Amino acid sequence: MAATPLLEAEALGAERAGRQLFEGLDLRLDAGDIVHLRGANGAGKTTLLRILAGLSAYGFDGRINSRAPILFLGHHTAVKGTLSCRENLLWHPSGERFTEDLIDVALQRVGLLGYEYVPASQLSAGQQRRVNLARLYLSKRPLWLLDEPFAAIDTAGVQSLQARFAEHAEQGGAVLLTSHQALDALSQARFVDLDGGPGLE
Amino acid sequence: MAATPLLEAEALGAERAGRQLFEGLDLRLDAGDIVHLRGANGAGKTTLLRILAGLSAYGFDGRINSRAPILFLGHHTAVKGTLSCRENLLWHPSGERFTEDLIDVALQRVGLLGYEYVPASQLSAGQQRRVNLARLYLSKRPLWLLDEPFAAIDTAGVQSLQARFAEHAEQGGAVLLTSHQALDALSQARFVDLDGGPGLE
Amino acid sequence: MAARALSESLSSLWFALLRRQFMLAARRPVQVLNPMLFFAMVIVLFPLGLGPDTDLLSEFAPGILWIVALLSTMLGAEALFRDDHADGTLDQLLLAPHSLYFLVTPHLLAHWLTSGLLLALLSPVFALMLGLPGNAVLVLMMSLALGSAVMVVLGAIGASLTVGLRRGGMLIVLLVTPFYVPVLIFGTTAVDAAVTGLSPGPYIALLGAFFFAALALGPLAVAAGLRISVDG
Amino acid sequence: MAARALSESLSSLWFALLRRQFMLAARRPVQVLNPMLFFAMVIVLFPLGLGPDTDLLSEFAPGILWIVALLSTMLGAEALFRDDHADGTLDQLLLAPHSLYFLVTPHLLAHWLTSGLLLALLSPVFALMLGLPGNAVLVLMMSLALGSAVMVVLGAIGASLTVGLRRGGMLIVLLVTPFYVPVLIFGTTAVDAAVTGLSPGPYIALLGAFFFAALALGPLAVAAGLRISVDG
Amino acid sequence: MWSFFHKLGSPPWLFQISGQILRWLLPITVVALVVGAAWGLLFTSPDFRQGNSYRIIYLHVPAAVVSLAGYYVMAIAGAISLIWKMKMADIAMLAAAPVGAALTFLALVTGAIWGKPTWGAWWVWDARLTSMLILLFLYLGVIALYEAYENKAAASKACAVLALVGTVNIPIIYKSVDWWYSLHQPASIKFTGESTIDSSMLYPLMLCIAAFYALFTCALLANMRATILDRERKTGWVQRLVSEDA
Numbered sequence A, B: 001m002a003a004t005p006l007l008e009a010e011a012l013g014a015e016r017a018g019r020q021l022f023e024g025l026d027l028r029l030d031a032g033d034i035v036h037l038r039g040a041n042g043a044g045k046t047t048l049l050r051i052l053a054g055l056s057a058y059g060f061d062g063r064i065n066s067r068a069p070i071l072f073l074g075h076h077t078a079v080k081g082t083l084s085c086r087e088n089l090l091w092h093p094s095g096e097r098f099t100e101d102l103i104d105v106a107l108q109r110v111g112l113l114g115y116e117y118v119p120a121s122q123l124s125a126g127q128q129r130r131v132n133l134a135r136l137y138l139s140k141r142p143l144w145l146l147d148e149p150f151a152a153i154d155t156a157g158v159q160s161l162q163a164r165f166a167e168h169a170e171q172g173g174a175v176l177l178t179s180h181q182a183l184d185a186l187s188q189a190r191f192v193d194l195d196g197g198p199g200l201e
Numbered sequence C, D: 001m002a003a004r005a006l007s008e009s010l011s012s013l014w015f016a017l018l019r020r021q022f023m024l025a026a027r028r029p030v031q032v033l034n035p036m037l038f039f040a041m042v043i044v045l046f047p048l049g050l051g052p053d054t055d056l057l058s059e060f061a062p063g064i065l066w067i068v069a070l071l072s073t074m075l076g077a078e079a080l081f082r083d084d085h086a087d088g089t090l091d092q093l094l095l096a097p098h099s100l101y102f103l104v105t106p107h108l109l110a111h112w113l114t115s116g117l118l119l120a121l122l123s124p125v126f127a128l129m130l131g132l133p134g135n136a137v138l139v140l141m142m143s144l145a146l147g148s149a150v151m152v153v154l155g156a157i158g159a160s161l162t163v164g165l166r167r168g169g170m171l172i173v174l175l176v177t178p179f180y181v182p183v184l185i186f187g188t189t190a191v192d193a194a195v196t197g198l199s200p201g202p203y204i205a206l207l208g209a210f211f212f213a214a215l216a217l218g219p220l221a222v223a224a225g226l227r228i229s230v231d232g
Numbered sequence E: 001m002w003s004f005f006h007k008l009g010s011p012p013w014l015f016q017i018s019g020q021i022l023r024w025l026l027p028i029t030v031v032a033l034v035v036g037a038a039w040g041l042l043f044t045s046p047d048f049r050q051g052n053s054y055r056i057i058y059l060h061v062p063a064a065v066v067s068l069a070g071y072y073v074m075a076i077a078g079a080i081s082l083i084w085k086m087k088m089a090d091i092a093m094l095a096a097a098p099v100g101a102a103l104t105f106l107a108l109v110t111g112a113i114w115g116k117p118t119w120g121a122w123w124v125w126d127a128r129l130t131s132m133l134i135l136l137f138l139y140l141g142v143i144a145l146y147e148a149y150e151n152k153a154a155a156s157k158a159c160a161v162l163a164l165v166g167t168v169n170i171p172i173i174y175k176s177v178d179w180w181y182s183l184h185q186p187a188s189i190k191f192t193g194e195s196t197i198d199s200s201m202l203y204p205l206m207l208c209i210a211a212f213y214a215l216f217t218c219a220l221l222a223n224m225r226a227t228i229l230d231r232e233r234k235t236g237w238v239q240r241l242v243s244e245d246a
């Protein structure tokens, strides 16, 4: 299984606004990997993730070779305020289709039980992100690229998300995520550090 | 000094979408107070903060009596992508005026030295929030209401922000903030817990 | 067998996306009513601006109706992908393992049905208010139905290219208007012909040709435009 | 002394906000050009739609010019507070320890200068394209300058009431158009009068009266509207 | 005086008093409508010019007249709710909007129907017609604005602001439209709005107009009562009311 990596990137480099964010970066994600991409604000984590997801076709050099469908959750949750939580997942633009029962289970797992029919615009900041995170309990895609999945999520939420990552890795998936919080519950996580970007004095 | 509170709220209650978020909530902020407003996603923290700031005139019952100018930082940073970091603070809509030197010092304090002239749209998620946080090093307003000030901020940033809160409290200010992270460096912080809102299972 | 299953799941996906677009429209009733409102409003402005003389108005009716229809579809198109870009929906669309061509068609179809076609169906009311002869009304509806579809596609192309530069705004007007011109000309000529008793057939046929051309090639351009815009 | 200092700081704040608005406009030249482009395009469309009969066109030039100007200001107004609401700028404005009336005027002024006034200054070009007699051009510019200011204020009221709405669409079109009617009527009449050699004085005077009324009362309504909109 | 104002502000009192008013006003309205309509349609001689088509006047004119008055009811209620922050006032305002809109629409439709035989056109750009159309837009604007808001407290405030701006503008709009029309003097049709109506038609017309005013009032009160119940559903007196009914 782990023979062929899900994602392989060689000699990645990206420059933004005249600044070299990273250079000659090699990255390999095998089934079962959990990689925590760390770095100060402005280090280039989002940039890297978008490049790996193939969303920045013109903005990098190096070779990327991804052999599995990608689940990408970015800073922007593609959640529509006028659609209910359920509808948001039922007709998700990523092209994955789920049955209503599966969706309701997932919503319950992310603590939105009873909000199935509430328009997302009426949810709190964290709840809106949870609608998006429900896809982690639905998607069949093995390769997860998650940009700040814990943003605006409460402590209980962070714990059960980490549990979910572990589960996914066991089932032969791979997770590459950025977070400014430590993955206290994921001892098996590998680290990749981007040390560009200035921090607070 | 602490004789008259900066903010006094009695019997606050708010209902949203037919759900009672909180009720009969009393709150008092004196000079030197640091209050950490906690609660699960959807508990009502943002709602409460906006009510206290006077931004939700029709959405609550109870009495609020704030005796000091308020500095409010919400989920949305009023940062304009087309303006440079410096310009964003130079002509800030909140009506506070600062000299360019002061602004540059503040930008340096939040680690944006060298970004003074960069359009905010070219900054990373965390850097954009830092532009907004620079106001914490500029504003003369004693009463701070901060909604998730640590969102998207790296660990180093979280530390120096907490230091700043302590400093502000010592100088006779008061801070009411929400965060899902623990204020590990602020032992003096008081807690207010909102226990509505469902968490993850 | 597998192929059959695939194609089934594909079509179900396609309809799911269409359904989504409809819902989004339905949840913003005002948004759907926009073109109509705009139409009605502007139709009122013309007599106020040009004077209430019925004969003159009815003479200008075809041109006025078509220009206003053009404006309202054009302005509707400007917002076509704005939200989808801001909230990351486009990112997700691009990551779907299907051709973008296939995924954007529901967008366009839903938009046309809820704007252009609806507008064509309501046009008789405004036509009568401007005193357009009854015998031309049917031609007006047909020409608007076909023409608006072409204009929606054109607008979508412009939108897909400008959505990336934040606040591309009405820059679209500049990008796309030249292409609107032939549609406008043949549309008005068709109605004028009907008014003067000539056969509008050829013009309608031409609009039909545009229609199919736009349908076949438009989504390709839109898909390309979106790819470029997302890489911001 | 303290009072003097205060008033000085106030005026400096006011100019700072005005400066801000100008910068925002300058950084998005497209946004500033939009109304002009729109104007130009639509003016081009009219001969295409109504037929090239120059006499008729020049006879209706005042009405056409005014209607298009009205549309472009209205569409500009729609975006007046959209970003400011989305990114929390309005929250900050409301928290400023100054009257909102005082704080919104820079918004309005900047918007008018970069849209309405600019449009008035450019109108002669389009006027000549439509064959408007030269002796009426000056009156056109004056009437547009005054009228557009009134329409900007009215549009701002509509925008302030609708900016918070997720289900709002372009509701503003419905809200604002009726209020534009008098401006349109007197504006076109002024130009018509000039064309036919009558004195446009009284109409310009009326527009002037509207202008000052709007300036005095408008911002009050805008401020009220914004307070409501922020409270989602 | 103030006590009366105060009472007006109290939902239970208003609910109860409006109930009493409706109890006798509703029957009167129905009777007046029936009599007026019958009188006008059956017992008056056909118009020498328009034959029987003119009889629609007994629908058209009252609708037109009352719909205009309706806007002012709405606007003034809005002003009161803004200035004196009176809850019941904005309930009245919101109740008036749909009723007024419906009447306006009726006036337009009946007018158009009348226009076909009279002018040979469904629609002409006459001052009255144009301003009527604009009035419809004003009504629709208020309704759409209210519907678009999720927070209904904010919604009614917004509508009040809009209605208030409307009061300032409506006279200007009407004057300007009248003036615009008189200025252009179209060659085609003259709207004989001021032509003298034979008294045999006039009295039934008057009765119909009065009946329509009463109808407007009834609809307004009924609407308000519904809104009051909905807004106060959590309060004690409503609970009691419901339990009594059950």
Ligand code: HEM
Pocket (backbone or CB within 6 Å): E057, E060, E061, E064, E065, E068, E107, E108, E109, E110, E111, E112, E113, E114, E115, E116, E118, E119, E122, E123, E128, E129, E130, E131, E132, E133, E191, E192, E193, E194, E195, E196, E197
């Ligand atoms: C402010 C709104 C309106 C008012 C107060 C109003 C009032 C009246 C009155 C008093 C008459 C009787 C005049 C007569 O027969 O001598 C009348 C006639 C008529 N109205 Fe209206 N009306 C209004 C709007 C409309 C509208 C919107 C339409 C058409 C859509 C319309 C169409 C007509 C027609 C066709 C007649 C018959 C004209 C004739 O007798 O030659 N009216 N209206």
Ligand SMILES: Nc1ncnc2c1ncn2[C@@H]1O[C@H](COP(=O)(O)OP(=O)(O)OP(=O)(O)O)[C@@H](O)[C@H]1O
Pocket (backbone or CB within 6 Å): A016, A017, A021, A039, A040, A041, A042, A043, A044, A045, A046, A047, A048, A197, B121, B122, B123, B124, B125, B126, B127, B152, C232
């Ligand atoms: N579109 C762009 N144009 C110019 N510069 C850009 C652009 N996008 C990003 N940058 C630059 O690249 C750097 C890295 O951005 P990126 O969003 O990848 O940082 P990040 O590691 O995700 O930071 P954060 O932890 O705050 O999310 C930023 O400092 C920014 O200045």
Ligand SMILES: Nc1ncnc2c1ncn2[C@@H]1O[C@H](COP(=O)(O)OP(=O)(O)OP(=O)(O)O)[C@@H](O)[C@H]1O
Pocket (backbone or CB within 6 Å): A121, A122, A123, A124, A125, A126, A127, A152, B016, B017, B021, B039, B040, B041, B042, B043, B044, B045, B046, B047, B048, B197, D232, E150
């Ligand atoms: N405009 C609104 N309309 C309807 N319901 C709302 C609205 N705003 C908030 N709510 C409800 O109020 C609840 C609290 O929202 P709020 O944003 O205050 O939560 P929060 O404590 O800030 O959560 P988070 O930690 O995710 O920011 C949410 O569950 C939401 O359902």
Ligand SMILES: [Mg+2]
Pocket (backbone or CB within 6 Å): A045, A046, A047, A147, B124, B125, B126
């Ligand atoms: Mg990032």
Ligand SMILES: [Mg+2]
Pocket (backbone or CB within 6 Å): A124, A125, A126, B045, B046, B047, B147
């Ligand atoms: Mg919150």
